[in-house]
Amino acid sequence: MPSVIGAVNINSNSGTVNFGDTLNxxxxxxxxxxxxxxxxxxxxxxxxxxxxxxxNTLDPSVVDQPLVxxx
Numbered sequence: 262m263p264s265v266i267g268a269v270n271i272n273s274n275s276g277t278v279n280f281g282d283t284l285n286x287x288x289x290x291x292x293x294x295x296x297x298x299x300x301x302x303x304x305x306x307x308x309x310x311x312x313x314x315x316x317n318t319l320d321p322s323v324v325d326q327p328l329v330x331x332x
Contacts, residue, residue: 270305291326
């Protein structure tokens, strides 16, 4: 179904950008990152005020996002 989008601002891209009709989008890879409070914020103007922050990197799960079957 066609749609109208407004202004688009892409600062950087390391993957695929899709505009238009899409039947299926499935990830081809998965990774895990750990960052502190406000560490993943993106945008042209970001104002983040945080107190003391700690990041728990303990993750007992073996598979978070299975990629089997994604073509």
